[in-house]
Amino acid sequence: KAGVTQTPRYLIKTRGQQVTLSCSPISGHRSVSWYQQTPGQGLQFLFEYFSETQRNKGNFPGRFSGRQFSNSRSEMNVSTLELGDSALYLCASSLYGEEAYEQYFGPGTRLTVT
Amino acid sequence: AQTVTQSQPEMSVQEAETVTLSCTYDTSESDYYLFWYKQPPSRQMILVIRQEAYKQQNATENRFSVNFQKAAKSFSLKISDSQLGDAAMYFCAYRGMTTDSWGKLQFGAGTQVVVTP
Numbered sequence: 001k002a003g004v005t006q007t008p009r010y011l012i013k014t015r016g017q018q019v020t021l022s023c024s025p026i027s028g029h030r031s032v033s034w035y036q037q038t039p040g041q042g043l044q045f046l047f048e049y050f051s052e053t054q055r056n057k058g059n060f061p062g063r064f065s066g067r068q069f070s071n072s073r074s075e076m077n078v079s080t081l082e083l084g085d086s087a088l089y090l091c092a093s094s095l096y097g098e099e100a101y102e103q104y105f106g107p108g109t110r111l112t113v114t
Numbered sequence: 115a116q117t118v119t120q121s122q123p124e125m126s127v128q129e130a131e132t133v134t135l136s137c138t139y140d141t142s143e144s145d146y147y148l149f150w151y152k153q154p155p156s157r158q159m160i161l162v163i164r165q166e167a168y169k170q171q172n173a174t175e176n177r178f179s180v181n182f183q184k185a186a187k188s189f190s191l192k193i194s195d196s197q198l199g200d201a202a203m204y205f206c207a208y209r210g211m212t213t214d215s216w217g218k219l220q221f222g223a224g225t226q227v228v229v230t231p
Contacts, residue, residue: 033217048217105159
C-alpha cells in the first residue's frame, strides 16, 4: 500500500496570505489528523477528521481550519498567515478499527512565512 | 490534561551497544495507548513500537523493546545492538480513550539519539 502523501512538500508564503495543504491517507484509512511541529512548541495536535466530520480540535486559533472529502483526503487551511505559523505540518492517517490507534505519518509540508 | 515528559534531550550510544530512553506521563485514565515514534533527518515520523495499557506484557519489535510500568506511569524504550540507522529523534506519545482523545496523540519533547561508530 502507498503511504500517506502530503502536497506540497515545501511552501513559502508572505505574512497575511493564506495557504492550503493537502493530505492523502493510506487507502482504507478513514481518520486523518493534523499536527504542527516547531522547535519551540514541539508537536502539537491541530484537528482530526473522520468521515468528513471534525471530531476533535486542538488549541489553535480559528485561522486554522480543515476539511475532509468523501475519499478521506483532507486539506488544512491557514488564513492571514503570521510569522509564527512557520512550521512543519504533518498529517497522519489511521483506520479507526481494532488497530485504529496507530497513526501513520506523511512526510510533512514545510511552511515558511516571510 | 495528560502530559508526556522526556527528560533526556540527547543520548549517545556506540554501535552494537544498548541505549534506554525514558518517558513518563501523567493521566487519570486507566486505559490508553503508548507509542514510540522515530523521526530521522528526513522528518518522516516512523512508528517504532506500541503498548496497550491493559497488557502487562512489555512490547518488543526486533531490537526495540519497552519497559512499561503502569503504576509508575513510566514507558522507557530500549534499543539493543544499536545501528547507525537508529540515529534520529525519538518521541514518546500518549493516546487516550475518551472522545477528546480521538485522533490525538500527545507527544513528549523528544530525545535525540546519536550513534557513534
